[in-house]
Amino acid sequence: MQRIRTYRRLSLALALALVVGLVTATFAQTTLRIAEHPGPHVGPMEDYFIPLxxxxxxxxxxxxxxxxxxLWQRMQLEAAADSDYYDIGYHSPGWFGYYHEKVAGLDDLIEEHGFGIDQYSQAVVESHMIxxxxRPGEIIAIARNPQTPIYAYRLDWFEHQGEREAFQAEYGRxxxxxxTWEELYDIAVFFTRPAGETVADETLTAPLFGYSASIIPPGGMARAFLAIVYSLGLEGWDEDFQTDLDDPILLEGVDYWTRLIEDTFPPQAQSWNFLEHLSFMRESRLATAELWPEGVLTIEEEGAPTAGRIGYALLPQWPGNRQDLPVGRSFIGGGGMLIFDTPNRDEAFQFVQWLLEDQATEFNxxxxxxxxxxxxxxxxxxxAYDFYDSFLPVFEEQMSYGFPRQPIAEWGAVMYTPVGEFASDVLFDVMTPEQAQQRLVDNMERIFVESGYVD
Amino acid sequence: MSSRRNFNPWAFILPGAIAGGVVLGVPVVQAFWTSLHRLRLYRLHDQVYVGLDNYSRLLQDPLFHLSIRSTVVFTAGCTVLSVLAGLMVAAIMSTRGIRGTAWARLFMAFYLVPFVATQVVVGMLGRLYVWEPEYGLVNFVLGLIAVDGPAWLISRDTAMLATVITNAWRLTPLAILIFYAALATVPDELIESAEVDGAGGLRTFMAIKLPLIRYHIGFVTLIQLTSAFREFDTVFALTGGGPGRATNVLSLLVYNEGISSANLGMANAIAFTMLIIVGFLSLLYMRLARLDKVGD
Known part of the structure; x- marks a missing residue:
């Protein structure tokens, strides 16, 4: 009887210790929550880096x-609520204004943990890390994939003798x-063909489209159309906050963009989010495309039908652009990782350092x-990849033309969303190009007055 | 005794009235207050009183007019379609011989699925599996009869139609439930008398059943009307308001202004305008229902 009582007490004590241990372990374990952007890093992070x-x-x-x-809306709301919900967030310089007060400065952590900031070029630091x-005088993020879009095309089709002869006969070059962007249009029209026709001697079982980006409004449309806006030599506004979007050249740009979409884009592009059009290219249903470099593995990864068949080029020039740019350009996009000012700030930084510095090669x-x-x-x-020989030189050269976005909190509200709506409203005849341009300009000027940048 | 009798109803009503006042009244007052201010999402601490400026700009904004038109078409379409479909299905299900059978019960259970499904799921299902131009159900069925279906959600000509049908499909089960229950209350003797007098099924329905459930029809119409008028989730998941602004109903305009354009003052002005419109519609319905009752 005595022994049974002892066993019971012992079992109870063990059970209690187990429960206390489990509860303590649960509460002691740090949990980091990351708000992430879609992209090719998601799979490797889920399957490899995070478990490791x-x-x-x-x-x-x-x-x-x-x-x-x-993503940016959620991060903004969590920051406004001061919820400490996310410890780490995706950093896009254009969105930073929405939650900049909640982002942790990283200088002390960089010094304490010896992060090699000298590995980043001055241009990358300026566009993505400060x-x-x-937040003057602070490092506010670690760059992960700064990039700007380039032109991708089906090299094998461009080199096909029959296609070359047909193009020469039709366009005389x-x-x-x-x-130039007009040449891009011609090529896109040339390759836009219905099912049943051929491309490079292969019969098409589905329609082939000439060019595409992912243009779901307003974000996707903005991201893609800004390549036209910046190629026109426009920047949105100057150092005195005087807009240049009232320039008539913007109407030429949007007229071109409308033609390009209507004549050569797959209709589905209007519902595609970031990079989704590259899956279409991978299926050989798209001849040329806007390529944000982080999507390159979609069309080049081993086993992809398009692997080794893609050529890369700079964005074409807009003749008569306002800054005499020799090539086309867009903004420097892509992003990095930022740390929110939560109790897990130190642990969050250590993870980011491990991922982007200690694992830099593996991550790449x-x-x-x-x-x-x-x-x-x-x-x-x-x-690592054969295609780097042709891809990386173009990537690096296009980056040298990339436009670094003005670091104001209002960038999204005066540029990103309204420019996307502008292009979308013209494309869908919601208003005339002139009305849409006036709306765009009025919105920007009103916000600049509200914010006190101009009287 | 008399004063105690007068006091009792108020004692019962008061807790609910206070709770309702707090839950509904405070946000409404706060929304109205915010609508009188300039408030940006990226400057939440910088609220500037602007009076009725947001309303004035709203009334002059062509996009607001466009959204009003889209909302009217969407609301009317969803209401008419769901009420008619609800009536039709409920009438068939309550027919003697069908009513109460295992098949009828199975069908009713099946038809309740869209009613209990999350609205976003309904929208995503519609976008990915029903209206998708190449692999979607609708174009697959059209393909069987050699019809080349359009890109429903991407074409300006068809996006609203597809959106209305999807949302009406979601709203119809509620109409079926209420009409089915209402039709069950119609006395069998009346139906039998009509049949003895030689009335067919359609005549019986139109002349006897329909007048007897007219208050239910009015009630369902009001519910569907207000539900469709403020619908956000399904439209957002299905089209995001596009293509262009073709399905940009008022609730999406509120979202776009408040979140995408970061203009919380204007977003609240639109939301408050919506509240006034819904309130007006509800009052109108109640007035009509009262007149109808007086007419009885």
């Missing part, structure tokens, strides 16, 4: 991947990557995302 880090450190990581427009207007090999000097120089990285 959890195993190495015991830190628990939860990653939420949201569509781009919902914000002199909203060689079939080659376009030097699995995502093809470039940000650091050592990634551009590492023989293991450069030898």
């Amino acid at each position: 880090y959890e195993e190495l450190t015991g830190v628990n990581i939860v990653m939420e991947v949201l569509p781009p427009d919902q 914000n002199p207007a909203l 060689e079939l080659a990557p376009p030097q 090999l699995r995502t093809a995302m470039f940000a650091r000097a050592d990634q551009f120089e590492d023989p293991e990285v450069l030898g």
